[in-house]
Amino acid sequence: MSSPPVPPSGPQSPWRLYDQALRALVMALAYVACASLMVMVLVTSAEVVLRLFRLSLTGAYDIVKIAAAITIAAALPYTTAIKGHVAIEYFFHKLGRRGRIVVDALMRLAGMALFSLLAWGCVDYGHSLRTRGEVSMTLQLPIFWVPYVLAVSCGLVVLIKAYHLAHPGKPMIKP
Amino acid sequence: MSPNEGALFGFALLLLLLAGSMPVGYVMAAVGLVGFAVMVSPAAAFSMATIDLYTTFSDYNLTTIPLFVLMGQIAFHTGISRGLFHAAYHWMGRLPGGLAMSTIGACTAFGAICGSGPATSATIASVALPEMRRYRYDMQLATGCVAAGGGIGMLIPPSIVFIVYAILTEQSIGKLFIAGVAPGLMIALLFWAVIYFECKRHPHLGPPGPVFSWRERFASLKGVWETLTLFVLVMGGMFAGFFTATEGAAVGAAGTLVIALLKRELTWRKFTQCLNESIRTACMVMVIVAGAIIFGKFLAVTQVPSTLAAWLSGLPLPGWGIIGLIMLFYLVGGCFLDALALDILTIPIFYPLILALGYDIIWFGVMIVVVTMMGVITPPVGVCVYVVAGMSRDVPIEKIFRGSMPFLGALVLAAILLILFPQIATFLPGLIK
Numbered sequence: 001m002s003s004p005p006v007p008p009s010g011p012q013s014p015w016r017l018y019d020q021a022l023r024a025l026v027m028a029l030a031y032v033a034c035a036s037l038m039v040m041v042l043v044t045s046a047e048v049v050l051r052l053f054r055l056s057l058t059g060a061y062d063i064v065k066i067a068a069a070i071t072i073a074a075a076l077p078y079t080t081a082i083k084g085h086v087a088i089e090y091f092f093h094k095l096g097r098r099g100r101i102v103v104d105a106l107m108r109l110a111g112m113a114l115f116s117l118l119a120w121g122c123v124d125y126g127h128s129l130r131t132r133g134e135v136s137m138t139l140q141l142p143i144f145w146v147p148y149v150l151a152v153s154c155g156l157v158v159l160i161k162a163y164h165l166a167h168p169g170k171p172m173i174k175p
Numbered sequence: 176m177s178p179n180e181g182a183l184f185g186f187a188l189l190l191l192l193l194a195g196s197m198p199v200g201y202v203m204a205a206v207g208l209v210g211f212a213v214m215v216s217p218a219a220a221f222s223m224a225t226i227d228l229y230t231t232f233s234d235y236n237l238t239t240i241p242l243f244v245l246m247g248q249i250a251f252h253t254g255i256s257r258g259l260f261h262a263a264y265h266w267m268g269r270l271p272g273g274l275a276m277s278t279i280g281a282c283t284a285f286g287a288i289c290g291s292g293p294a295t296s297a298t299i300a301s302v303a304l305p306e307m308r309r310y311r312y313d314m315q316l317a318t319g320c321v322a323a324g325g326g327i328g329m330l331i332p333p334s335i336v337f338i339v340y341a342i343l344t345e346q347s348i349g350k351l352f353i354a355g356v357a358p359g360l361m362i363a364l365l366f367w368a369v370i371y372f373e374c375k376r377h378p379h380l381g382p383p384g385p386v387f388s389w390r391e392r393f394a395s396l397k398g399v400w401e402t403l404t405l406f407v408l409v410m411g412g413m414f415a416g417f418f419t420a421t422e423g424a425a426v427g428a429a430g431t432l433v434i435a436l437l438k439r440e441l442t443w444r445k446f447t448q449c450l451n452e453s454i455r456t457a458c459m460v461m462v463i464v465a466g467a468i469i470f471g472k473f474l475a476v477t478q479v480p481s482t483l484a485a486w487l488s489g490l491p492l493p494g495w496g497i498i499g500l501i502m503l504f505y506l507v508g509g510c511f512l513d514a515l516a517l518d519i520l521t522i523p524i525f526y527p528l529i530l531a532l533g534y535d536i537i538w539f540g541v542m543i544v545v546v547t548m549m550g551v552i553t554p555p556v557g558v559c560v561y562v563v564a565g566m567s568r569d570v571p572i573e574k575i576f577r578g579s580m581p582f583l584g585a586l587v588l589a590a591i592l593l594i595l596f597p598q599i600a601t602f603l604p605g606l607i608k
Contacts, residue, residue: 037241037457041432044425049420061235064421069233071241075458084455085198085462085515090555092196097284107197113475136453147229170216175455 022159023173024075029153033074036067043067060141066136069146077156081172083164101168108165115157122151176213182477185210189470197517200459203466204228210473224469230466236342241457242424243333246405246431247289248456249451253435254450256298259546260286264306265387265395272374272381274310275320276367278303282324283363284399286331287406288431290338291456292514292551296325296559300566313380314570319552319578321372322559323328323586326548327366330359332410333424335548336518339464343471343522349413349419350604355544356539356590362548365585373581401434414607460515467519473521484528494532495594501525502546504588509550514558517550518543532596541600544594549586551577552579 047060079085097104128145136143163172176184183204192202204224212220231237243374263280267273282299289295300321327337332352341348374381385397409427412418418426435441474480485569487497507518522543542582551559554576564572593599 030451031452032455033448033458037245037450037454040242041245041425041428042240045424046420047427048412048426051418064238065233065235068235068238068241069229071454072232072458072461075454076462079455079458079462085200085459087196087198088193091194092290103195107192107195110192111197111201111206112576114201114208115520117208117221118204118225120230123220125222125225125229136597147225150229150232175451 019163022156022163023081026081026156026173027158029074029156030078033071033078036071036074037066039066040071059136060140062139063143064134064140064142068148070149073146073153076150076153078173079159080157080160083171084175104168105111105165105172108161112158112161112165115154115161119151119154119158122147122154126151178214178477178479179482181210181214182415182474182479184213185473185477189221194389198462200464200466201444201464203463203470203516207466207469207471207473211469211476214473214476223472226563227468227472228465231468232461236348237338237464239333239338239348239420239424240335240460241340241453242421242428243290243335244294244425244456245430245449245453246333246459247294248453249297249428249431249435249441249446250285250288250402250405252445252449253438253440255288255401255432255434255470256285257279257302260299260302260306260401262395262398264384265392268384268385269358270316271369271378271383272316273384274303274307274312275316275370275374275381277319278320279327279366279370281322281414281541282321282327283331283359284402286328286334286359287410288333288402288427289328290333291333292326292329292548293558293562294325294456295328296322296562297566300496301352301565304563304567307381308383310382312382313377314567315574315578316370316373316380317578318567318570318575319564319580319582320366321577322557322563323366323548323552323579325559325562327363329548329551330355330362330541330544332356332429334544335460336515336544337540338420339460339515339519339524340543342464343467343519344526344536344540346536346540348433350537350607351540352410352420352540353414353607354600354604357603358541358545359605361592361599362586362589363544365589366582368379369581369585401431401438405434407434420502435588463516463519467516469525471521480524480527483524484531487528489529492536494534497528497532498534498542498594502512502542504541504552505546509546509554514547514550518547518575535601537604538593538597538600542590545586545590545593549590552576552583 043060043063047057050057126144130144133142134143161170189202189206200419202426208220211223224421224458260277260281263277267276270276278299285295303321313410332355334355337355338348339352341351405427409423409432413423551557560575560579564575
């Protein structure tokens with residue numbers, strides 16, 4: 001995994017500390033996403049191998065579903081930080097410099113509004129799952145915390161968008 | 176607001192945000208959320224968007240995407256592609272344009288372990304372009320064939336476009352995978368024909384390479400065993416009914432990992448690169464899928480898909496004429512929109528129409544992938560061309576687009592053949608239960 005860029009040494013301003021903390025959080029979640037992806041590979045493969053011996057891995061379906069949600073949710077801030085989402089930039093690049101700055105700012109603000117709503121919605125959804133005592137199908141694992149992880153990721157996307165707004169044209173983390 | 180006004184408002188907002196370079200997945204989610212809020216209620220829209228986001232990310236069938244992406248990434252980083260190109264080169268290198276034909280062969284074989292067109296282009300470009308440069312190939316032909324050849328990776332199973340199409344239309348992933356095999360091989364043959372006749376007419380484009388002995392040719396096949404083993408393991412297991420698509424994807428990823436370890440090609444650094452790139456690609460695709468599902472809910476409220484289906488099926492045109500119109504739409508749309516995003520955005524619109532016209536949904540899936548292959552090499556948004564341009568910085572991008580044009584002609588011919596003889600795509604799926 002690529003490390004976040006190391007800032008030059010010297011007195012640490014609150015903003016720099018904030019940037020570093022944000023990067024560290026994004027990278028920590030990316031590690032979680034990678035680990036979850038490997039869990040999906042290992043659990044599913046183990047289930048197939050055990051089937052050869054007429055054995056089964058109880059709850060493999062539950063674990064893979066949860067790991068899949070965590071993989072994508074935890075990868076969301078990283079993908080946003082490296083500007084890894086697909087966008088159509090053809091028309092945008094036809095604009096003048098001022099036009100690009102204005103449109104870019106508007107699009108990021110719209111993105112921030114969207115992910116703020118989604119973060120709030122995920123907290124709300126997680127809360128409703130907890131209140132209803134929802135559990136996974138086989139292992140009966142509580143699943144309310146998965147939307148909470150998604151909420152944290154959506155919240156981080158808002159902060160990353162704010163970073164990109166303040167530093168136009170620069171990815172927060174180099175892939 | 177009436178359904179028609181709502182739909183117009185939604186599409187206007189969609190185009191505005193897409194043109195403003197907002198990520199495609201975000202655009203679809205935002206428009207779906209706002210549109211649903213206007214048409215139904217803000218509370219219902221809010222709840223729908225959140226639940227759809229969560230259920231998409233945790234959908235068991237969609238877990239095939241990160242797993243197949245990981246499989247392709249490990250193959251990419253551990254030199255499996257080199258063996259494929261080496262083998263193809265030993266068998267075809269002596270022909271006019273033989274190296275370019277080997278490139279197409281390697282793309283086809285690599286497509287058997289990688290589900291993404293751009294990833295196939297990037298992988299094969301890294302091995303094929305230096306060789307073609309060494310043998311003084313015309314770089315317009317060289318880069319064009321790598322860009323177009325990458326698209327074959329989308330048709331030969333596993334294929335991310337097929338997985339997404341299967342989820343959106345509730346079809347069998349396995350049937351779609353096997354349906355892509357014959358058209359994929361047909362397109363590889365058409366690409367070979369393009370290269371052969373171009374180089375026969377203009378020998379300077381692709382001078383023949385050295386002639387290898389039969390012993391050397393057979394020895395080169397050693398580089399194919401990993402791909403063949405993985406393909407037989409994953410696809411064989413799926414078609415024999417031994418495991419599901421998700422299990423096949425996981426076994427494929429684990430198998431590629433084991434092969435890479437056995438070959439001592441996988442360092443810790445390469446492994447983390449594979450994981451990094453896999454989570455990024457998977458997240459990018461899944462955000463688009465989630466966005467499309469949210470947008471699809473809004474479309475359903477406006478009744479656009481059924482209205483459009485009724486209007487198109489009422490046109491005084493035969494069925495193949497309407498299919499031709501749809502393909503034309505994809506060809507033009509693919510020039511401006513990312514191909515996968517265009518597919519995800521429009522499949523829910525055209526799916527009811529295809530059903531109403533009585534066409535085979537599996538066949539239509541293959542057609543969608545063929546036009547997607549056109550989209551990835553047509554200007555201005557040809558993602559495979561951009562990938563190749565990034566790997567051969569001395570070749571102007573216009574030259575790569577020009578180099579892809581003969582292959583675009585071959586793809587149009589393939590689409591026509593598939594319309595005239597749908598059995599090319601439907602014969603193999605018909606054999607499995």
